[in-house]
Amino acid sequence: MTMTDFTSTLGQPNAVSIGFFFLFVAATLVITYFAARKSKSASQFYAAGRSVTGLQNGLALSGDYMSAASFLGIAGLVALKGYDGLIYSIGFLVGWPIIMFLIAEPLRNLGKYTFADVVAYRLSQKPIRVAASCGSLMTVAFYLIAQMVGSGSLVQLMFGLPYEAAVVVVGAIMIAYVLFGGMLATTWVQIIKAVLLLGGASVIVFMVLAKYGFDPSNLFAFAAEKYGDKVLAPGGLVANPWDALSLGIALMFGTAGLPHILMRFYTVPDAKAARKSVFYATGFISYFYILTFIIGFGAMAIVGQDVVTKIDKGGNMAALLLAEVTGGTVFLGFIAAVAFATILAVVAGLTLAGASTFSHDLYVNVFKSGRATEEDEVKMAKRGTIFLGILAVVLGIAFKGQNVAFMVGLAFAIAASANFPALLMSILWRRFSTFGATVSIATGSVLAVGLIIISPTVWVDVLGNAAAIFPWKNPALISLPAAFAAGWLGSILRPEPDAEERYEQQKIRNYLGMGAE
């Protein structure tokens, strides 16, 4: 097949895609309308009344995690680099077993709405809530900026809509979901999006494999004959072993420290459902990464690297071009609408997590010392939603055209260094004290942010200096162990006998689920 005469309709308003997009928005807004009646109490607003099943939460978790950037970005990376794209996917997957083995069940049994509930379970509320909120809000903010900027450019590429308009549309619909429908609507948006994305990607893969006798090895062989055997072998992605190790640590433990992921475990009725949901999520996400790998090779073999780079030099349009070549304009419209829906769902999840931190951790437990009425708490969460939604739009526009690729890495580095160590130590270590936790979170955040600023990703790529002060692109190899060490040292220097006594009660609730919310 030759693609030299192929001209894509990408970037032109596509009636089918606009139709599918309106259908998605209409359906999710109807769900939001019904969810709104059930989102009056705090437990309903933050945790969907703990009524979500394991399978539903597994889909919603994968919906939260499978961003448009990972769908379009990884498919593009594979289309241009081949095997290296797989290495990238694997890094994003291996955090899920860590969530399962170390975090999911204790989190569900000990917490209420946010992960700070667990860290603060037997420690002094105010210092822990303030520190944990900083870690949480920074993670959410950087992740959100990266998503908004990415979505603006993607929508521009897909629909030809101006960048600013795209960011405002995403912000407005996302605020509507979270503000009116709370966690219940957000969960269903995630579930629908996950089903559409997995379904759409499966159809692309089916049509690609149909051309190769349903044998992936024929596809790989064809791509290797066209672009050389190097596409089936590792290239330059892992050049510096320390850098690779550091990024690996950030991805592995950062997943277990992402507030919008952790928050989802409060939507299920008990620890058993929490554990099931991680298993489903791991399965769905694995399947998704295998699909994107085949889609990337499909784009390489069928569309061709030259056509892919002509539309977007980063390769981000590879999956969409492949959809157009294999299924025509109608199918392109469907997949583009799914990609847009994906963006909406991820930013909704992030905004809800940020609003919960804002209201439950800061307003109720710090400002009101835990003595706020439920109505006040929900009201503040809704104000937080509007504030964060508008902030996301403003920052999305402010960072237009900037290099924000480092922000996802930064979000994972902060999550791995500020959130994960404190969470794990509070679950596992009797002698963990308020001082230790505060120092650990502060050390983790300051080192993660500080080191990334003087690293090649910001110091050279963004600020334009000649050489970086800190040699690795990701700081987690330093900042994560430092956060554990600071937590240990702080707890030894200022022990807290009361908290140690309360650890026995915490254990009973943690392992037997007695008294869990």
Add this chain to the structure above:
Amino acid sequence: MTAEASRHLDETAFRELVRTKWTISLVLTALILGIYFGFILILAFAKDVFTIKIGTHMTLGLPVGLGVILSACVLTGIYVFWANTSYDASVRRIIRSMRGK
């Protein structure tokens, strides 16, 4: 409620439960860490291993990479299976004996 109930806790059984849970969790954590960082270290130091041909074009790296993905699913599956059968049963036994006394 927990404070009152905990007075009837079967300390030995509970300690055993917690110890088994963390043994399983930490062994599985070590396995996934070993598999993933093993994969990364081979990429960093012995990349040539993954370019070894196992077919006309197919390299060893491809099935190994897919194997890492599969191992994440299998290990979480093992944990869920163990927790659903053994752990949950022990928890039920301990709670029953607390209520019984």
